[in-house]
Amino acid sequence: MAKKVLLEKAHIKGIRAYDVYKAQGGYASVEKALKMDPAAIVEEVKKSGLRGRGGAGFPTGMKWSFLAKPEGVPRYLVCNADESEPGTFKDRYLMEFLPHLLIEGLIVSSFALGSNSTYIYIRGEYAWIVNILEQAIEEAKQHGYLGKNILNTGFDCEIYVQRGAGAYICGEETALIESLEGKRGNPRIKPPFPAIKGLWDCPTVVNNVETIAAVVPIINMGGEEYAKIGVGRSTGTKLLSACGNINKPGVYEIDMTISVEEFIFSDEYCGGIPNGKRLKACIPGGSSVPILPANLLLKTAKGETRYMNYESLSDGGFATGSMMGSGGFIVLDEDQCIVRHTMSLARFYRHESCGQCSPCREGTGWMEKILTKIENGKGQSSDIDLLWDIQRKIEGNTICPLGDAAAWPVAAAIRHFRDEFEWHVNNPSLCLTENYGLAHYADELSIVS
Amino acid sequence: MAEEVKKIKVTIDNITIDVPMGTTILQAARMIGGDVVPPAMCYYSKLQGSGGKCRTCLVEVSKGSEADPRPMPKLVASCRTGVMDGMEVKNMTSPRVEDARNGVVEFLLLNHPLDCPICDQAGECHLQDLGYEHGKEGTRYEFKRRTFDKHDLGPYIQLHMTRCILCYRCVYTADQLTDKRVHGVLSRGDHSEIATHIEKSLDNNFIGNVIDVCPVGALTDKTFRFKNRVWFTKPMSAHRDCKCCSGKVTLWQRGEDVLRVTARKDQWGEVEEWICNECRFEKKNTADWIIEGPTQVNRHSVISQGHYEHVLKPTETFSAVHGGRKPKLLMDIHSVSEVNDPSVDLSLINGSATGEVFNHPTKTQE
Amino acid sequence: MLKFSDNKLKEVKKIIDRYPQGKQKSALIPLLHMAQSEFGGWLSPESMDYIASLLTIDPIEVYEVATFYSMYNLQPVGKHVFEVCQTGPCMLNGSDNIINYIKTKLNIGVGETTEDGLFTLKTVECLGACGYAPMMQLGDHYREHLTKEKVDAIIEECRGKE
Numbered sequence: 001m002a003k004k005v006l007l008e009k010a011h012i013k014g015i016r017a018y019d020v021y022k023a024q025g026g027y028a029s030v031e032k033a034l035k036m037d038p039a040a041i042v043e044e045v046k047k048s049g050l051r052g053r054g055g056a057g058f059p060t061g062m063k064w065s066f067l068a069k070p071e072g073v074p075r076y077l078v079c080n081a082d083e084s085e086p087g088t089f090k091d092r093y094l095m096e097f098l099p100h101l102l103i104e105g106l107i108v109s110s111f112a113l114g115s116n117s118t119y120i121y122i123r124g125e126y127a128w129i130v131n132i133l134e135q136a137i138e139e140a141k142q143h144g145y146l147g148k149n150i151l152n153t154g155f156d157c158e159i160y161v162q163r164g165a166g167a168y169i170c171g172e173e174t175a176l177i178e179s180l181e182g183k184r185g186n187p188r189i190k191p192p193f194p195a196i197k198g199l200w201d202c203p204t205v206v207n208n209v210e211t212i213a214a215v216v217p218i219i220n221m222g223g224e225e226y227a228k229i230g231v232g233r234s235t236g237t238k239l240l241s242a243c244g245n246i247n248k249p250g251v252y253e254i255d256m257t258i259s260v261e262e263f264i265f266s267d268e269y270c271g272g273i274p275n276g277k278r279l280k281a282c283i284p285g286g287s288s289v290p291i292l293p294a295n296l297l298l299k300t301a302k303g304e305t306r307y308m309n310y311e312s313l314s315d316g317g318f319a320t321g322s323m324m325g326s327g328g329f330i331v332l333d334e335d336q337c338i339v340r341h342t343m344s345l346a347r348f349y350r351h352e353s354c355g356q357c358s359p360c361r362e363g364t365g366w367m368e369k370i371l372t373k374i375e376n377g378k379g380q381s382s383d384i385d386l387l388w389d390i391q392r393k394i395e396g397n398t399i400c401p402l403g404d405a406a407a408w409p410v411a412a413a414i415r416h417f418r419d420e421f422e423w424h425v426n427n428p429s430l431c432l433t434e435n436y437g438l439a440h441y442a443d444e445l446s447i448v449s
Numbered sequence: 450m451a452e453e454v455k456k457i458k459v460t461i462d463n464i465t466i467d468v469p470m471g472t473t474i475l476q477a478a479r480m481i482g483g484d485v486v487p488p489a490m491c492y493y494s495k496l497q498g499s500g501g502k503c504r505t506c507l508v509e510v511s512k513g514s515e516a517d518p519r520p521m522p523k524l525v526a527s528c529r530t531g532v533m534d535g536m537e538v539k540n541m542t543s544p545r546v547e548d549a550r551n552g553v554v555e556f557l558l559l560n561h562p563l564d565c566p567i568c569d570q571a572g573e574c575h576l577q578d579l580g581y582e583h584g585k586e587g588t589r590y591e592f593k594r595r596t597f598d599k600h601d602l603g604p605y606i607q608l609h610m611t612r613c614i615l616c617y618r619c620v621y622t623a624d625q626l627t628d629k630r631v632h633g634v635l636s637r638g639d640h641s642e643i644a645t646h647i648e649k650s651l652d653n654n655f656i657g658n659v660i661d662v663c664p665v666g667a668l669t670d671k672t673f674r675f676k677n678r679v680w681f682t683k684p685m686s687a688h689r690d691c692k693c694c695s696g697k698v699t700l701w702q703r704g705e706d707v708l709r710v711t712a713r714k715d716q717w718g719e720v721e722e723w724i725c726n727e728c729r730f731e732k733k734n735t736a737d738w739i740i741e742g743p744t745q746v747n748r749h750s751v752i753s754q755g756h757y758e759h760v761l762k763p764t765e766t767f768s769a770v771h772g773g774r775k776p777k778l779l780m781d782i783h784s785v786s787e788v789n790d791p792s793v794d795l796s797l798i799n800g801s802a803t804g805e806v807f808n809h810p811t812k813t814q815e
Numbered sequence: 816m817l818k819f820s821d822n823k824l825k826e827v828k829k830i831i832d833r834y835p836q837g838k839q840k841s842a843l844i845p846l847l848h849m850a851q852s853e854f855g856g857w858l859s860p861e862s863m864d865y866i867a868s869l870l871t872i873d874p875i876e877v878y879e880v881a882t883f884y885s886m887y888n889l890q891p892v893g894k895h896v897f898e899v900c901q902t903g904p905c906m907l908n909g910s911d912n913i914i915n916y917i918k919t920k921l922n923i924g925v926g927e928t929t930e931d932g933l934f935t936l937k938t939v940e941c942l943g944a945c946g947y948a949p950m951m952q953l954g955d956h957y958r959e960h961l962t963k964e965k966v967d968a969i970i971e972e973c974r975g976k977e
Contacts, residue, residue, distance in 0.1 A: 185884075237822075
């Protein structure tokens with residue numbers, strides 16, 4: 001049984017309420033951290049090896065140490081709860097069931113960073129979670145963990161919940177800051193980075209919900225101890241939200257030592273594919289990371305077992321690997337059409353492009369149109385090459401990573417499933433009624449050494 | 450005493466220059482001048498916060514700095530990236546830049562109506578120049594181009610949203626020159642548009658400057674609408690004593706008529722000094738102005754075609770030159786060419802006038 | 816003239832107080848949510864102008880924001896808005912069938928409102944409920960694991976509220 005440090009107590013009855021949470025050892029990290037030097041907390045987080053859980057996987061301790069600390073200028077911590085990457089719903093679970101874990105992590109992190117006003121920016125659609133969080137904040141305040149002079153340390157801190165209003169792009173940290181300032185969610189042009197010039201032009205750290213929650217066990221057990229969980233640079237535990245064609249969709253906490261095969265097929269996790277179907281493909285880290293066919297998903301191109309951690313999932317680069325991303329694990333069974341699925345993702349990115357820079361604004365719509373054409377049996381074989389060229393010209397050339405996020409799924413679909421695209425093009429009427437199916441996508445690969 | 454600004458070295462396309470700390474790559478390239486200057490569609494040195502959006506000025510940083518020589522992994526927007534000491538940049542010498550820029554041009558033109566023949570901006574349009582220099586012939590886009598509901602911005606400014614490239618310059622202009630902005634970028638993604646949401650006219654006394662900053666034909670001068678092609682008009686520098694602005698303008702004349710007034714622009718196409726609406730829209734008589742002389746126009750510009758600066762217009766008529774003799778017909782073209790057969794009425798030809806049209810009547814009769 | 820109730824105005828003040836002095840524009844998105852729920856489920860130019868006046872910002876700043884975010888309705892909508900997710904993971908679990916079923920059942924297309932003004936059907940992109948697909952948002956809550964039977968029950972439930 002894998003070690004759990006975040007969701008360990010999620011199933012305890014009434015854990016959402018302060019009293020139960022506290023009785024289970026809650027807020028111990030606040031008691032401990034507020035007696036520490038803020039710099040020592042940052043040090044513990046560095047030692048833990050914790051990497052940002054929002055998708056990019058940047059070392060959190062390092063991000064914290066970049067925060068500028070000019071005299072007389074407020075600093076802000078902003079919690080990114082704008083969870084919108086298709087396939088990802090782990091933060092929602094955490095906030096819904098363990099709101100106090102997030103608040104606890106925020107108090108410790110705010111103290112470490114010197115933030116007296118901390119904001120949780122939550123996606124607008126999670127309206128009911130706003131109430132859950134505000135309730136938790138109120139309870140924490142009543143018990144002296146928030147407000148003025150917390151635990152007589154002289155540290156003041158308020159946490160506010162800000163609701164978004166429907167925009168995937170606000171998950172990008174500078175777009176989130178713009179939105180929090182009451183503006184359109186247009187990502188800023190970097191540099192300057194938020195650590196220097198963020199919310200209201202003050203130094204700001206933006207961290208994902210799960211990242212902040214992980215600070216609690218790190219303080220409780222110590223950074224070194226936390227780093228012992230997991231493997232290599234994939235330390236600690238990771239929340240995965242599994243969905244698509246599996247028997248047990250849901251949120252799972254793993255310690256990054258289990259194999260992809262175990263995650264999909266064991267009863268402890270996804271419980272296999274429903275209706276006796278076979279695995280065709282999977283997007284292991286949220287819709288923007290490369291999709292992999294079954295044969296490359298379960299084993300790397302070198303024929304080694306693929307594990308659920310940062311390094312193993314990206315083994316082989318984009319040619320034969322993928323990414324851990326945000327942990328949105330989307331499984332496709334043999335009945336699913338890759339072209340149609342890619343089209344749906346292209347539609348998503350077109351819909352969510354902010355429209356600020358030209359490659360993303362124009363390119364995402366163009367890709368969606370071509371994919372729709374191919375899906376409807378009206379494509380030509382030159383369209384596949386054109387798609388490839390468009391995604392190539394978007395990737396890396398945009399203001400923010402949304403351009404890459406839109407380009408990668410299209411690129412990976414063509415890279416690994418080109419013959420399914422060609423089948424659509426060559427069988428215009430057949431592709432409207434029939435499915436290309438599993439084809440050879442689960443066949444054993446010859447090992448490239 | 451002013452502190453001396455530290456000078457640092459930057460190399461662009463193998464040309465090294467010393468620039469003050471805080472200079473951007475684009476500014477440094479402009480100091481060098483010539484072909485190393487990346488094109489810029491959204492950046493505007495006089496508008497704070499502008500730039501970074503159009504991606505035409507992407508360049509490759511092949512060496513980050515002397516201290517950290519690693520190349521930057523991605524192409525960067527030269528208008529918003531500061532130079533570091535010892536930085537090496539590739540613009541026209543980088544195939545990656547050429548490829549990316551080619552893509553950006555294609556993206557910018559993707560939904561553009563290409564209605565240059567009826568666009569008042571034609572001839573001074575930065576998108577035309579960009580397409581000419583960095584684009585490819587033809588388009589790979591085969592879908593219906595985007596359209597928008599039309600919005601009326603009042604008596605002075607004509608908006609053609611289909612031509613807009615969303616550079617945001619007009620938004621920054623209204624923010625930085627006027628006290629109350631009434632237009633902005635509405636909606637999101639490929640539906641983003643410049644609009645006022647509820648019909649409103651733009652009437653601040655300095656709002657006319659949005660016409661000058663617009664790189665394309667999205668915002669044009671309504672008082673000049675369909676009056677003439679810019680290359681038929683003659684730009685003349687002029688000034689007047691104005692209470693609101695510098696009064697330094699360019700008059701665009703046809704004969705003695707002032708068809709249009711704009712701010713004066715520098716070699717990068719940027720306004721030198723902002724002008725007020727009165728100067729721009731209300732003063733259309735030469736008597737309103739003190740004319741300084743012809744405006745220098747880049748000789749590669751279509752506007753300079755047909756303008757022969759410092760060349761006197763001949764005063765003699767044809768018959769005066771010929772000592773009163775009438776011109777004599779030396780050869781009737783129709784006797785040697787079928788193409789100009791006077792019996793063919795060109796306006797009646799259905800489709801394009803090919804050789805077939807002209808060959809047909811005579812050849813079949815034979 | 817539109818106006819929030821005194822109670823709502825107190826709430827407005829509380830929201831503005833979350834931000835530093837002079838940064839009241841940060842309250843714009845929460846206030847637009849409030850205006851939408853208080854003034855008929857959509858944002859008319861009049862209600863947006865009202866919010867601009869409350870925050871002492873230019874109306875265009877409100878329009879820019881209101882048109883950017885997909886949760887704001889800029890046209891009147893039905894009393895109950897079915898916002899059905901159609902993105903990848905929901906699609907894998909049959910969201911297309913659910914959308915088609917609602918279309919037939921209510922006899923409206925996507926983006927349309929029933930003649931009685933009760934229901935509007937919208938398709939939306941990923942709402943973060945991929946594991947509980949197919950799903951839709953109805954008001955402040957999610958309805959998950961949708962089936963035709965569940966859709967029928969939801970429609971009846973809404974009608975029952977009349």
